Amino acid sequence: GENVEQHPSTLSVQEGDSAVIKCTYSDSASNYFPWYKQELGKRPQLIIDIRSNVGEKKDQRIAVTLNKTAKHFSLHITETQPEDSAVYFCAASRKNTGFQKLVFGTGTRLLVSP
Amino acid sequence: NAGVTQTPKFRILKIGQSMTLQCTQDMNHNYMYWYRQDPGMGLKLIYYSVGAGITDKGEVPNGYNVSRSTTEDFPLRLELAAPSQTSVYFCASSYDRVGGYTFGSGTRLTVV
Numbered sequence: 222g223e224n225v226e227q228h229p230s231t232l233s234v235q236e237g238d239s240a241v242i243k244c245t246y247s248d249s250a251s252n253y254f255p256w257y258k259q260e261l262g263k264r265p266q267l268i269i270d271i272r273s274n275v276g277e278k279k280d281q282r283i284a285v286t287l288n289k290t291a292k293h294f295s296l297h298i299t300e301t302q303p304e305d306s307a308v309y310f311c312a313a314s315r316k317n318t319g320f321q322k323l324v325f326g327t328g329t330r331l332l333v334s335p
Numbered sequence: 336n337a338g339v340t341q342t343p344k345f346r347i348l349k350i351g352q353s354m355t356l357q358c359t360q361d362m363n364h365n366y367m368y369w370y371r372q373d374p375g376m377g378l379k380l381i382y383y384s385v386g387a388g389i390t391d392k393g394e395v396p397n398g399y400n401v402s403r404s405t406t407e408d409f410p411l412r413l414e415l416a417a418p419s420q421t422s423v424y425f426c427a428s429s430y431d432r433v434g435g436y437t438f439g440s441g442t443r444l445t446v447v
Contacts, residue, residue, distance in 0.1 A: 222394075227377075255435050264425065265378070267435035310377060322368075322393065323436065325377035 223248040225313050227326030234301050235334055242329045244311035245293040251313040254287060254294045255323070259308045268309075269296070301333045337361050341426050341439035348416040348446045356411040356442050358426030366429045367409040368393075368436065369401065371422040378425065384409055416446045 224247040234240050246254075255270035271278045271285045271294065278285050282301075287294040294313075298305055308330050312323040342357045360367065365386045370378040380393030384403040398420060400412040409428075413420060423443050427436040 225377075230375075264438040264440050265436075266438070270435055322380060322383060324380075325370075327375070327377040 223251060223313055223315070223324040225311060225324050225326040227311050227329055229329060230327065231330045231332070233332045233334065236301060236303060238301055240298045240301050240305070240331055240333075242296045242309055242311070242331070243293060244295070244313070244326050245291075246313040246324075247292070248313070248315055249289075249292060250315040251292075253314050253323075254285070255312050256283075256285060256296050257310045257312065257325075259310065259328075261307070265310060298331075301331075303333050303335055306331055306333045339426055339428055339437050339439035341424075341442050343442060344440065345443045346445070348413075348444065350416060350418065350446060352416050353412070353414050354416070354444075356413075356424055356426070356444075358409045358411065358439060359407050360409075360426075360428040360437070361407065362428060362430070362437065363406060364428035364430050364437075365406065366431070367403065368427045368429075369399070369409070369411045370425045370427065371395065371420075372425060372441075373422050381411065381424075413444075418446050420444065421446045 227244045252273035257265035258268045259265040282299050284297045308328045310328050311326040314323045339360045368383045369381040379395045382401040384390045390401050425441050426439040429436045
């Protein structure tokens with residue numbers, strides 16, 4: 222089955238710096254790659270996603286890139302702010318016969334210091 | 336529109352006790368899921384459902400059961416609680432086969 226690895230497990234940056242979180246996946250048939258943000262004690266929330274027919278997607282300060290050949294995808298956060306501090310999860314899935322299940326990475330704890 | 340609602344938010348169980356974690360969604364989503372999140376780990380799929388009356392096992396189904404009698408509700412049952420089931424449980428739903436999930440607020444379960 223699909224296996225998703227995520228690095229780093231912890232990332233500390235200064236406010237205004239950029240942050241990059243990387244994930245690799247094992248199933249070359251995977252075609253959907255979402256990113257979730259989970260603030261302390263709260264539910265994961267979808268912040269951006271990308272499908273396999275697109276190489277990059279941006280939404281204001283966040284962007285996701287996908288390299289299908291290398292089977293990795295990354296989350297980029299520019300001009301980080303203290304409110305970006307959270308745990309970020311990547312996930313991957315592929316469409317089976319009628320159904321698609323997300324497999325999550327182990328998470329990256331991002332700390333943005335003022 | 337409440338989204339995905341989970342109850343209870345917290346629960347302490349003794350070993351061998353049983354309980355049901357409730358999950359309901361008001362978005363008319365066909366697809367529903369139960370995940371568990373252990374400290375420092377990602378989310379592991381316990382069970383999922385593609386529609387009323389249809390359920391299937393995920394990665395870690397042992398010790399759990401589910402039912403899906405309506406589109407809205409997807410309860411998770413623990414029959415004989417064990418310390419290994421101490422975790423945070425998230426219910427989620429999605430509109431279609433290819434898309435993001437909406438998560439509930441979670442249930443923090445401790446088995447002592």
